[in-house]
Amino acid sequence: MAYSDKVIDHVENPRNVGTLDKNDPNVATGMVGAPACGDVMKLQIKVSDEGVIEDAKFKTYGCGSAIASSSLVTEWVKGKTLDQAAEIKNTDITAELELPPVKIHCSILAEDAIQAAIADYKNKQAK
Amino acid sequence: MRYFELFNLPVSYDVDLTLLNQRYLELQRAVHPDKFAGKSEREKLVAVQKTSEINDALAVLKHPAKRAEYMLSEQGVDIRAEQQTLQDPVFLMQQMELREALEDIQHSSDPEDEIDAFEAQIKQLDTQYSAQLAEQLVSQDTAVLEVAADNIRKLKFIYKLREELSRIEDSLFD
Numbered sequence A: 001m002a003y004s005d006k007v008i009d010h011v012e013n014p015r016n017v018g019t020l021d022k023n024d025p026n027v028a029t030g031m032v033g034a035p036a037c038g039d040v041m042k043l044q045i046k047v048s049d050e051g052v053i054e055d056a057k058f059k060t061y062g063c064g065s066a067i068a069s070s071s072l073v074t075e076w077v078k079g080k081t082l083d084q085a086a087e088i089k090n091t092d093i094t095a096e097l098e099l100p101p102v103k104i105h106c107s108i109l110a111e112d113a114i115q116a117a118i119a120d121y122k123n124k125q126a127k
Numbered sequence B: 001m002r003y004f005e006l007f008n009l010p011v012s013y014d015v016d017l018t019l020l021n022q023r024y025l026e027l028q029r030a031v032h033p034d035k036f037a038g039k040s041e042r043e044k045l046v047a048v049q050k051t052s053e054i055n056d057a058l059a060v061l062k063h064p065a066k067r068a069e070y071m072l073s074e075q076g077v078d079i080r081a082e083q084q085t086l087q088d089p090v091f092l093m094q095q096m097e098l099r100e101a102l103e104d105i106q107h108s109s110d111p112e113d114e115i116d117a118f119e120a121q122i123k124q125l126d127t128q129y130s131a132q133l134a135e136q137l138v139s140q141d142t143a144v145l146e147v148a149a150d151n152i153r154k155l156k157f158i159y160k161l162r163e164e165l166s167r168i169e170d171s172l173f174d
Helices: A005-012 A064-077 A082-086 A090-097 A101-126 B002-006 B017-030 B041-062 B064-074 B089-106 B111-130 B142-173
Strands: A027-034 A039-047 A053-061
Touching: A005 A064, A005 A090, A027 A101, A027 B089, A039 A064, A039 A101, A039 B089, A053 A064, A053 B089, A064 A090, A064 A101, A082 A101, A090 A101, B002 B041, B017 B041, B041 B064, B064 B142, B089 B111, B089 B142, B111 B142
Parallel strands: none
Antiparallel strands: A027 A039, A039 A053
């Protein structure tokens, strides 16, 4: 299966790979996995007191499409408010990366990772 | 369940793989194209269909995750094409750590010992999530079947680790 140029670019030059300090109260983590392929994705966001995502990092074990999807969303969420980030849909990701139907689950993984990170942030703040 | 009937095996997650293979070979011989050389087109077609059904059934029954998913779907819970993600932070964190450990093995000075240790870890996890499956998969209780579904989802991550490990072994020792 051929990857699109955009996927290849993200795989060769992934943006924002790494981890943020999980003990920082402003850092939240979203962990998701895709049983269909065994891919695991971790997305971390650092949220300012004003509710804006200042930084994002990811670590993904999976195929090129999963890596590209997570790399892309770290770029997309930066500078967005939590509400804006929550609006990112997997269809936006598939469209941007030109993912074929068999790789749609990779974009779902990335969307769910954003949602999980936001939920973790709200959970952390509530404490 | 049709696939088990086909091989005349009891419906159970604990399949006797030797017997499965033996039955497969017997069935394959019975529908081999050579036997149908002088037969009608219709009989040939039936034999071809039978061959493909036997092959499909074998592929499902010999693979533990596929076998479990098949049994679960026959029980009315079909997770074979689901796209939903797993969101169990503790399990996923462990998976992340195991993936990291796998990466380290590739750059280890003494990978053989580490591979053995990793294999033992996978085996332990495999047992943890599959120990109850045989029982759960024949349950009539939807709640139990849901637990089985969750165990199967987790097993798929564990089998993925096993695949990755053997890929690493191949690259290191070839």
